[in-house]
Amino acid sequence: MPKTMEFNPILPFYTLLKREILRFLSVAAQTMVTPVITASLYLLIFGVSLGSRIDLFPDITYIQFVVPGLILMGAVNNAFANTSSSIFFSRYIGNIVDLLVTPLTSAQFIFAYTLAAMVRGLTVGLCVWLVSIFFTSMPWVNPGAAIAMILLSSFLFAEFGIIAGIYSNTFDNIAMFTNFLIMPLIYTGGLFFPVSQLPPVWQIVSHFNPLTYFIDGFRQAILGQGDYALWLDFSVASAFSLVFFAWAWWITKTGYKLRT
DSSP: OOOOOOOOOOHHHHHHHHHHOOOOOOHHHHIHHHHHHHHHHHIIIIIIIIIIGGGTTTTEEHHHHHHHHHHHHHHHEEEEHHHHHHHHHHHHHHHHHHHHHSSSHHHHHHHHHHHHHHHHHHHHHHHHHHHTTTOOOOSSHHHHHHHHHHHHHHHHHHHHHHHHHHOSEEEEEEHHHHHIIHHHHHHTTSSSOOGGGHHHHHHHHHTTTTTHHHHHHHHHHHHSOOOSOOOHHHHHHHHHHHHHHHHHHEEEEETTOOOO
């Protein structure tokens, strides 16, 4: 009698992961090149043009201060964009139902989208860093901590993208998450200025901005200079990552807005 083909439980996960990676690579000019050009313009304007006129720390130039934030911004923006756009579009055209009837567990569903988003985000972050080499050099005081922080950051925003893609009803809703939540949090989280030099009231406000700890931890790992203890930055980043993963897992497990 012919042998029965054994089912490989990893195959659905691998297939979805591969599809998501190929999806953003197929439009690399939009998903990869554009954010790198944007970061390059930031480096040119704020780093070269204005950086020579701004003194923040004795041993750190302004352009060195800005580079870690730009790397992290590229990573988190693209991680969020990848999952949010992919899931929303699958819901919009109705083929999300095809994924729900496959032998994918909720964890596999989440991690396939998350890993693909992290690949895109980390690739953009790497490209931004490579571009920054032409403008300045970075000391990389603690490269292991820097890698861990950018992994946590891209993971969190990939989860946030899953959540936004499920809750959004229109493409405008996705844009609202980016324009009215993510970008303000990034810009007020110390991307272009140290939180310690803000007025006292705004320093207190910044304590409630989670992006402050992500940016500060990543910058501190690279430059050795930060506003908070590194353990606090990682504690906040890990806590938010776990909360958003649990949230994403729950809504995919229950099928909220995915089966309609």
